[in-house]
Amino acid sequence: MRKEPVKVREQKASERAANFDEVVFGFSEEEVLKEASRCLQCKNPVCISGCPVEIDIKKFIYQIVQKDYKSAYFTIKEKNNFPSICGRVCPAEYQCRKTCVLTKKGSPFATKAAIDIHFLERFIGDYGIKNNLEVLSGKDKELRVFKVAVVGSGPAGLCAAGELARVGIKVVVFESLHKSGGVLRYGIPPFRLPRDILDFEIDYLKKLGVEIIPNFIIGKTETLDELFEEGYSAIFLGLGAGIPSFLGVDGESLCNVYSANEFLTRVNLMSAYKFPEFQTPVNIGKNIIVIGGGNTAIDAARVAIRMQNMNGITPNTSIFYRRTEVEMPARRLEIGHAKEEGVNFEFLVQPTGFTGDEDGYVGKMKSLRCCLGEPDSSGRRRPVSTEGSDFEVDCDLAVIAVGLGANQLLTKVTPGLKTDKYGDVVVNPETMETSIKGVFAGGDIVGGEGTVIEAMGMAKKAAKGIIEYLLQK
Secondary structure (H helix, E strand, O other), X not given: OOOOOOOOEEOOHHHHOOOOOOXXXXXXXXXXXXXXXXXXXXXXXXXXXXXXXXXXXXXXHHHHHOOOHHHHHHHHHXXXXXXXXXXXXXXXXXXXXXXXXXXXXXXXXXXXXXXXXXXXXXXXXXXXXXXXXXXXXXXXXXOOOOEEEEEOOOHXXXXXXXXXXXXXXXXXXXXXXXXXXXXXXXXXXXXXOOHHHHHHXXXXXXXXXXXXXXXXXXXXXXXXXHHHHOOOOEEEEOOOOOEEOOOOOEOOOOEOEEEHHHHHHHHHHOOHHHOOOOOOOOOOOOOEEEEOOOHHHHHHHHHHHHHHHHOOXXXXXXXXXXXXXXXXOOOHHHHHXXXXXXXEEEEOXXXXXXXXXXXXXXXXXXXXXXXXXXXXXXXXXXXXEOOOOOEEEEOOEEEEOOOEEOOOOOHHHOOOOOEOOOOOEOOOOOOOXXXXXXXXXXXXXXXXXXOHHHHHHHHHHHHHHHHHHHHHO
């Protein structure tokens, strides 16, 4: 008889919609053993192929069943430096869980019966934190003579730094902001990724000998050439995709129309939700609209509804998306959480502009109804606006969450660095080396906006390429 999935414990929706505490509590030991026991231990564990960093999922789950949590931790750490982070933010339903043999094919909710691999990973990662388990750096004499610069401390930069430090290479990470973590800190809210977890994982890198220098903008403070002149043998670019995209409609310059980047940075990095303890201004309206269908849109809406509750405003936050829920790229788990917390969803809507008052503040959003046409380049059916379906909705705060473009601050001042038409850095797909010898890249600056674990997968490949490059030197 097939065992039913173990439901993970969570904060009550009515309570969590008014705080920034972690929503998902995770598995207890009893629950993790029950969920791990559902694994069929397949002869051919295809779930591993769904993991961008190729964690030996079958092995660590078996070790959980044997209650050998320490070994499970080190099994994960062989491939993933940040299990407590990935166990919380990885879109497992589109990756490892999607390839699990228990997945029911042909449905957007197909992974419901699949093993909750990410929650098992989270349990083991947290076990490692609680028990101070550490993976120490290597003693490779050939590599310890080298020093590598890592530009950016987001998922790609941190992963590359960890991979290189573990073999004994001296790594210095340059971060443009005052705190490290990149999108993990400014983009993902603390109710999904608690800051103590993020800080612990970053501190682990420091124990490996990684130095992190904040408030340092490569491309402005120093150039790549200057880094080489200072004795760095190789450079990894993990710049991310930090330039927000907009709709290109009238009224986007009105006050209280935010990019999701700015809105989330103010709240997550600059702690606007703790005002007045932190003097970070962010306006919160009575009728908030978030435009988009990805994880960033869901994060923005869930942040907005919390800010409304915490400021005594009757919640009215809505997500407007031009396709249907089936086509939304956001995690099913987060969509469900948003609905439970009171976020409204309006599908098949195409915003066409904003109108404001005499003081320049947004007041309404104009839109058209849509239907779905033929599939476009993404494989999803293209939204087609319906003529004559114009309508308006009240909107005193709008958040645009329709994607991010490449951060070109460095690439525009580095002529020898080849980029494509989107501004993404072009690399050798085998080694992740760029057009400049000794300069490697990975993450969103290479592949466009993606997931945390996808960025880490590219960073691991780049670290391998860097090590091979250094050994040749």
